[in-house]
Amino acid sequence: EEARDVLRTLEELSQSTFVSPYHLAFVHIGLGDYERALDHLEHAVTERSGAAYGIRASFLLKPLHGHPRFETLVRRINL
Numbered sequence: 001e002e003a004r005d006v007l008r009t010l011e012e013l014s015q016s017t018f019v020s021p022y023h024l025a026f027v028h029i030g031l032g033d034y035e036r037a038l039d040h041l042e043h044a045v046t047e048r049s050g051a052a053y054g055i056r057a058s059f060l061l062k063p064l065h066g067h068p069r070f071e072t073l074v075r076r077i078n079l
Helices: 002-013 021-030 034-047 059-064 068-076
Strands: none
Touching: 002 021, 021 034, 021 059, 034 059, 034 068
């Protein structure tokens, strides 16, 4: 429930200020919503709103390793 509260807070905050899609992705991963996490990661890469070069090494993104969309994203940014 606490993670859902954090997600709601971040989503509300994003209406008035920049919230990195990476942060939203991390919360969705914690909730087990990998598809939504990937949506945010893809958005982050497209918008160049963060350090995409670190997605392969980030332990926070480990649950996505092996997922076809994640692997496509990694190839897309030449990691």
